[in-house]
Amino acid sequence: MAETAGKQECFVGIDLGGTKILAGVFSPKLKCLGKTKMSTKAQRGPEAVIQRIAKCLRDAVDECDLELKNVKGVGIGAPGAVDPETGNVIFAPNLGWHDIPLKKELEKLLDLPVFVENDGNICALGVYEAELKSKPSHMAGVFIGTGIGGGLILNGQLHSGHNRTAGEIGHMVLEVNGPKCSCGNRGCFEALASRLAIFHRIQSGVKDGQKTILTDILRDDLTDLRSGDLRKAVRRKDKFVERIIEQAAEHIGIAVANLINLINPDVIVLGGGVINALEDEMMPIIIKKAKEHALSGTSKGIEIIASQLGDNAGIVGGAVLARTRTK
């Protein structure tokens, strides 16, 4: 690769979330050179958030002793429906955004090429390029965090579909008439197995008088419950929390079986905060349930694994997107 001003060329990946912004600087071979984190402050409005993204990126680049002119491209994962052609965020409920020209505004601030994708797609891309050495033909990524996102790699390429919104596995209905989902439907996968779904189940159990050490760790209303708290409770043998985590893992297993029956990918990768925190507890249940539920003969040889990229999946994926698009 050519070098600019004697310094390495690099790509920046940005993971824009409802609560935090992560920026990572990567070499063309996807080595992480440095990263920064900043709160999103969505309540200040889109303009302020876009300025914070630019600041987070500048800080990350400076942290690596590089300059903006070393950056060949920027890839961003946004939490919602995105038009990757225009780089507009069509709808991002966690940010309260409707039709925000993220690419255009950020390019104005940075004078760099910016590429925008859905965050689930970006994470899938990151896992595929940076983590899967075998480069399978077909991969499905399922990311269990506050919500549930996903992305499909088919024939080695990110599959976007007609409206470029494919991979919304979180809103696959698994239980008609199940619990209400933020999207307005009932029984979506996200309403059954996301961190928020787990939280609601714990909260309603506590209201009904269930005992849990979570009320010792946190306050009685369980505000600020994080995936790490769930891990603590399970590791301390909190039966109530254990059962709820088990139920969530069973639902994840059924969703994975649906992917096996429908798409039959070579590899299914699970990631996101809930899986990162509870991999040892949840993965055996997920795999068992998925194999039980997949049609006889359809799951043979299909790998179901947990991503080890943790929080980095989004920023690596952003760098991959930028690298691909600036080629």
Add this chain to the structure above:
Amino acid sequence: MAETAGKQECFVGIDLGGTKILAGVFSPKLKCLGKTKMSTKAQRGPEAVIQRIAKCLRDAVDECDLELKNVKGVGIGAPGAVDPETGNVIFAPNLGWHDIPLKKELEKLLDLPVFVENDGNICALGVYEAELKSKPSHMAGVFIGTGIGGGLILNGQLHSGHNRTAGEIGHMVLEVNGPKCSCGNRGCFEALASRLAIFHRIQSGVKDGQKTILTDILRDDLTDLRSGDLRKAVRRKDKFVERIIEQAAEHIGIAVANLINLINPDVIVLGGGVINALEDEMMPIIIKKAKEHALSGTSKGIEIIASQLGDNAGIVGGAVLARTRTK
């Protein structure tokens, strides 16, 4: 195209079902030159069934005043898990088949190249090639008959997946803890909306004292209930049957929404006996429910249509398979 012995070259498509075998002879441009039908007689065992397939094919070819030497290739859709490489039927519950070398045995009998695929995949291929003039990039086919089959065309190609079993949409779980499915799981799409699921619901209603004109048309135990009987009942304003058909259509709509959220194809085509018989009644409900359940913005411009190929989807698809593989 070259011609053999002054006669047109042709391809034969065969739809092997649990109750009947259909064979169709097609020109290279997929014009149907003739077809024949025969009962399967699965109870006589695989060898007898394979001989019946060969007979059905010979009769169809003779019907068109052609000879076996005019046939360039044969494509068969089998109801179950198939290995398209070896042409073995791995498992076909409706036929009671396990590991049957269909391709090998039929090639021995006919001395013609034979290609085998899953019947849902074959129907999707037939609809895509013979019916969709616009040749969309991505299509999902959903076939509602005795069971529910499906097939995915992605980037213009049949998507087979890791174990070549992709497209098993009938076993996508839509209702955890829902009614028992023939596959052993609960709440599969097939257990909620297939002709058999509809039949079970009607039967149990009748047992509970529900009145329906179906018991006039058929016997009290409703043996031999066909999709055409359901149409008759609905057209005669049988409220009980109307409500059950409506529920099935709602479940189909939710399954279609899952496909939109997950794969976001350009076109979703519905077919099979139930849709053929009740298109006018079911399609408006399916489309409404699908658009309601798909995430905001994801269903824009996606066509949801009923196939007009009827029973011919499988035989056309078989001819398409044979044409593709003998190229």
